[in-house]
Amino acid sequence: MPASRTDAVLEAIRRAILTRELAPGQPLVEMELAQRLGVSKTPVREALKLLSGSGLVTFGLYKGAKVSVVDAEMARHVYDIRALLEPEAVRRAVLAGGPHLADAEAALTEADAALARGDRAELSMLNREFHCALYRGCGNPLLTKTLDDVRDLAALITVTGWEAAPSAKREQREHTAILRAAKAGRADRAAELLGKHITGFLDRLLAALG
Structure with missing residues (x-):
């Protein structure tokens, strides 16, 4: 998958998190995000991994990804x-x-x-x-x-x-x-x-x- 596609998906998810379109603690389901953004699951999966590394997304054991909650x-x-x-x-x-x-x-x-x-x-x-x-x-x-x-x-x-x-x-x-x-x-x-x-x-x- 071209890096530019993953970058575009990453920026879209980042903006959705920062605007609260994706709420704190909200589960991030790859298929739902892929359909929403008009892409396959692959760039969504890669974007979520990158956003996890930067702290905007957290992965729970057996629970998948969700939007990080600020405390x-x-x-x-x-x-x-x-x-x-x-x-x-x-x-x-x-x-x-x-x-x-x-x-x-x-x-x-x-x-x-x-x-x-x-x-x-x-x-x-x-x-x-x-x-x-x-x-x-x-x-x-x-x-x-x-x-x-x-x-x-x-x-x-x-x-x-x-x-x-x-x-x-x-x-x-x-x-x-x-x-x-x-x-x-x-x-x-x-x-x-x-x-x-x-x-x-x-x-x-x-x-x-x-």
């Missing part, structure tokens, strides 16, 4: 990684310079449009792209991969947080301030603002989850 423990674990690693990665990326800030600015502009449309799925993915663009030039491929590996879960947690305590406009303002510091070459300031951005969102989410 306080998951959020703490993912955001612990981000809070520990991402500010330092961004600090290094700003010091190194490079074209990554233009990508971050483009993602931020598109996110403004998605926010105006009320498209939470698109906004969560652009939010993810904004963060990735900021740390992409850190110069350490292993650090980049570690952060990339949690980005799907971060997007799912973000959507859950926006449902529990809407704060997307606030986070856009924080993104703007982070990008402004990065473009000015203020690496330590960008890292500081990013750290507060990450922990602030987690605090609001945990409070909303009780």
Whole structure:
């Protein structure tokens, strides 16, 4: 099966999860998804395996695949990684310079449009792209991969947080301030603002989850 077919199915399922079209905890039946997407079961099976690796899908023993459910423990674990690693990665990326800030600015502009449309799925993915663009030039491929590996879960947690305590406009303002510091070459300031951005969102989410 061509990789492009699996990629298209993966993106369709990812978007359905992030829009809640596929609800948290919902079983993911290969045949049903294949019929829905107009493909065979093979790309669906491969996409579910990939989404399991990124955390959006879980496989239970003898129970098949289902949409992952965000709880306080998951959020703490993912955001612990981000809070520990991402500010330092961004600090290094700003010091190194490079074209990554233009990508971050483009993602931020598109996110403004998605926010105006009320498209939470698109906004969560652009939010993810904004963060990735900021740390992409850190110069350490292993650090980049570690952060990339949690980005799907971060997007799912973000959507859950926006449902529990809407704060997307606030986070856009924080993104703007982070990008402004990065473009000015203020690496330590960008890292500081990013750290507060990450922990602030987690605090609001945990409070909303009780």
